[in-house]
Every structure is written in C-alpha cells, then in structure tokens.
Amino acid sequence: MRKDTPKHQGLRNQLVSILKEKGIENEAVLEAVGKVPRHLYVDSSFEQFAYKDQAFPIRANQTISQPYTVAFQSDLLGVGEGDKVLEIGTGSGYQAAVLCEMGVKVYSIERQKELFDHTRELLQQLGYRPTLKFGDGYKGMPTYAPFDAIVVTAAAPNVPNALLAQLKVGGRLVIPVGEVGEVQRMYCITRKDEKSFSRAVHGDFRFVPMLSDKE
Ligand code: SAH
Numbered sequence: 054m055r056k057d058t059p060k061h062q063g064l065r066n067q068l069v070s071i072l073k074e075k076g077i078e079n080e081a082v083l084e085a086v087g088k089v090p091r092h093l094y095v096d097s098s099f100e101q102f103a104y105k106d107q108a109f110p111i112r113a114n115q116t117i118s119q120p121y122t123v124a125f126q127s128d129l130l131g132v133g134e135g136d137k138v139l140e141i142g143t144g145s146g147y148q149a150a151v152l153c154e155m156g157v158k159v160y161s162i163e164r165q166k167e168l169f170d171h172t173r174e175l176l177q178q179l180g181y182r183p184t185l186k187f188g189d190g191y192k193g194m195p196t197y198a199p200f201d202a203i204v205v206t207a208a209a210p211n212v213p214n215a216l217l218a219q220l221k222v223g224g225r226l227v228i229p230v231g232e233v234g235e236v237q238r239m240y241c242i243t244r245k246d247e248k249s250f251s252r253a254v255h256g257d258f259r260f261v262p263m264l265s266d267k268e
Contacts, residue, residue, distance in 0.1 A: 064103075065087050065091070065104060078128075085151045085154035086123070089150045106119055117144060117147050118144070123148050124151075125239070126206070127148070132152075134155070136202065137200045140162070140204050141193075141216070141263065142190060142206035144206060148204070150179065160197050164189055191265055192215050193218075193219045198219035199219055200221065205228040207261055207262060208229050208232075208237045209229065209237075216228075220244040222245070226244075236257040238257060239254070239255040
C-alpha cells in the first residue's frame with residue numbers, strides 16, 4: 054500500500070483552494086476533498102499529477118473524474134450525513150470515497166469487472182464501506198431503493214426511467230446527458246411528487262460513455 058504523507062496533505066489543501074476559486078462553496082464537499090488521498094486512486098505513474106484539477110486514465114480504458122466535476126456533482130446532490138446515495142460508475146472509487154467522507158451511505162455500481170474487483174479491494178483497505186455491485190447501472194439497485202439522490206458519473210444518452218423510479222420524493226438525480234464524444238449537459242432532476250419531476254441544467258462536461266449490457 055502506498056502512503057499518505059504531510060506533503061500529500063499540503064497538495065490536497067492547494068486543490069481545495071483551487072476548487073474554491075472555481076466556485077465550489079459547499080463546505081462539506083470541500084472538507085471531504087481535503088481528506089481523500091486521490092493519489093491512491095490513480096496508477097502510480099500518474100501519482101505526481103493526482104492533485105491537479107484534471108481527469109486521468111484508470112484501468113479498463115476508463116477515467117477518474119476531474120476533482121472539480123466530483124465536487125460540482127457532490128454539491129448538486131444536496132445530501133448530507135446519513136443520506137442514501139446511489140452512484141452509477143464506481144470507476145476508481147474516488148467519488149464514492151468523497152461521498153463516504155461526507156457521511157453519506159453510498160451504494161455504487163460498476164460494469165467493468167476488472168475495475169470492480171480492484172476498487173472494491175482498495176476502498177476496503179482505505180476503510181470505506183460502501184455497498185458495491187457489479188452490474189448494469191441502467192437498472193439501478195432496486196433492492197436498496199429509494200435513494201435520497203443518485204449520481205451518474207458516465208455520459209448517458211438519455212435519462213433512465215429505472216433511476217427516476219428509485220428516487221425518494223424530494224430526491225435528486227444528477228446526470229450528464231448527451232452524445233458520446235461530445236460535451237454533455239449536467240442535468241439535476243428533482244422528484245417533486247410520485248408522478249412529477251423538475252429539471253435544471255448546469256453547464257457542459259465531458260465523461261466516458263455510460264454503456265448498457267456488457268459486450
Ligand atoms: N466515479 C468514477 C468515474 C469513473 S468513469 C470515479 O470517481 O473515478 C465512469 C465509470 O462508469 C467507468 O468506470 C465505467 O466503466 C462505468 N460505467 C459505464 N457504463 C456503466 C453502466 N451501465 N453501469 C455501471 N457502470 C458503468
């Protein structure tokens with residue numbers, strides 16, 4: 054296991070300052086980013102860049118999201134201590150760890166077996182206890198529904214109905230919607246009551262695609 058040192062803590066504090074300058078104000082989110090050792094979620098060859106506000110390649114041709122994107126999505130969820138959040142796209146586990154540090158009960162789905170196995174072990178070693186599932190995020194996790202919020206960390210061609218159905222009334226779905234290879238729009242969809250939803254759109258982002266059944 055690689056180490057977390059005072060030097061890494063210093064770099065994390067600088068990253069938090071950068072996120073503040075870019076407009077992130079949510080204290081719980083900033084505090085969590087200040088605690089999670091991002092360098093342990095990337096391959097050792099990328100470790101020196103881990104506290105730059107950038108996305109990086111991880112296993113299975115995927116990426117670890119940019120810290121700004123993680124902070125932005127975490128803020129939009131509108132959740133805190135004890136809330137239940139479902140994440141689609143566990144990837145490196147970094148977003149899941151940030152939510153765990155915020156006191157959230159995290160459920161997360163990943164469809165790449167290699168990543169799922171690696172990240173499950175890593176999160177356990179680092180002391181996080183999210184509920185992880187290997188499978189297709191388009192279906193959500195009906196067994197544990199409803200959720201206070203759902204965050205999708207891959208580019209979705211549309212808003213999956215199964216995910217809307219697993220939201221509590223008042224809960225939010227934060228999902229980047231758009232064609233693969235182009236920019237996506239960050240939607241924040243709130244369940245107003247059993248039958249109706251409202252939608253806000255928040256700027257452009259770039260994600261790897263949300264794929265359906267594994268070929
Ligand atoms: N939250 C991650 C971001 C990983 S990138 C992090 O913090 O690092 C997006 C992830 O979504 C990839 O790991 C990809 O394999 C996964 N993914 C894509 N389609 C999926 C689907 N249908 N169900 C579950 N995971 C999916």
